[in-house]
């Protein structure tokens with residue numbers, strides 16, 4: 329009997345939970361953003377549930393602060409650990425789970441970033457992944473540059489950045505370090521490669537000062553869904569994080585992105601598609617709904633208006649009340665194009681009021697919300713998995729730590745009983761568990777060819 333296709337799971341962690349008011353919930357850890365024991369507990373819980381990976385979203389500088397002083401006083405946003413440092417620590421108290429760290433191609437330096445991720449991959453024994461983001465939020469004021477680059481420019485830089493980083497990871501062949509004490513030979517100079525990159529944005533000679541990562545390259549994740557975002561993913565990424573509301577949208581995204589792979593000589597199983605899901609669990613449907621209503625009731629009105637102002641950047645909402653129909657959203661943005669489209673579709677499809685709009689995005693921020701029993705949440709996952717919309721899911725617990733431990737204890741066993749999710753890890757590295765091949769060294773190959781001439 330052939331084995332069923334296997335689902336992959338990521339624990340998408342926001343310090344106190346994904347809901348904007350999670351920190352006020354009795355079950356949340358209010359100081360979570362700076363509490364290493366909290367994150368340690370989460371990583372170990374996700375590993376107990378045989379998750380493939382844990383992931384934290386990140387920005388190189390604080391997210392945009394609320395303008396209203398009342399909202400600022402009540403917002404838990406933007407204070408948490410830097411991901412690579414955090415994951416390096418947590419890799420030492422786990423053995424199989426993968427660690428996805430977000431890092432920006434707009435604000436980071438490629439050499440330094442290649443070095444940090446290569447180190448994380450060695451420290452974690454092959455469990456590192458890089459979530460390549462171009463950074464939607466304008467944080468330019470903290471980085472001595474004149475302004476936030478335009479969307480198209482950010483993606484052009486990202487294309488060169490990713491190629492360059494991969495090239496630096498190929499600086500050493502896997503067996504370059506001989507370290508033979510008897511002969512006194514430490515390394516084989518023929519197996520060191522100088523990249524000599526000269527491009528539009530970067531001039532970098534190499535080699536890197538870290539050996540080739542355990543996985544060849546840390547797994548490349550990408551999380552932009554605009555036209556250039558999809559193209560970058562199709563050419564370079566091995567997993568794509570996405571936000572979709574409906575099965576039809578998710579199917580469109582899935583087939584569109586998979587359809588682009590052939591152009592880059594890649595097959596459809598070389599890129600895993602992972603939408604987010606925000607599960608609100610209860611013993612019964614009624615209990616789940618009551619819990620959801622309770623979480624939503626924790627949103628202070630000043631926070632509600634801040635959420636709306638973020639959606640309506642540049643549009644004055646002062647003449648509106650929360651029960652008015654939501655006016656049209658801005659037509660365009662240089663920040664997060666795909667999220668603007670998603671929220672516009674959400675408003676238009678459901679004819680939302682402003683109140684319904686802020687409630688719809690206060691938790692899942694545009695990702696799919698499922699309120700129900702563990703069986704219903706498992707059904708929601710399997711539906712998209714079986715119907716050409718997902719290879720994996722990012723589980724986005726509303727409240728932490730309970731939202732993750734409840735999912736592990738209540739939903740994972742159902743997925744396992746259905747035969748679509750592992751009961752044991754298949755391998756040691758993140759690549760092995762995700763079923764992704766270890767990439768060949770792109771610089772070693774030309775060197776071999778040169779020798780043969």
Ligand SMILES: Cc1cc2nc3c(=O)[nH]c(=O)nc-3n(C[C@H](O)[C@H](O)[C@H](O)COP(=O)(O)O)c2cc1C
Nearest residue numbers: 385386430461463551552553554557569664665666
């Ligand atoms: C699940 C998910 C996670 C994301 N995480 C981050 C993040 O941590 N940092 C960030 O700057 N952007 C993050 N993004 C945003 C995207 O990387 C991207 O910047 C955004 O979607 C805008 O690009 P686009 O217009 O191509 O979609 C995330 C998006 C998704 C769907």
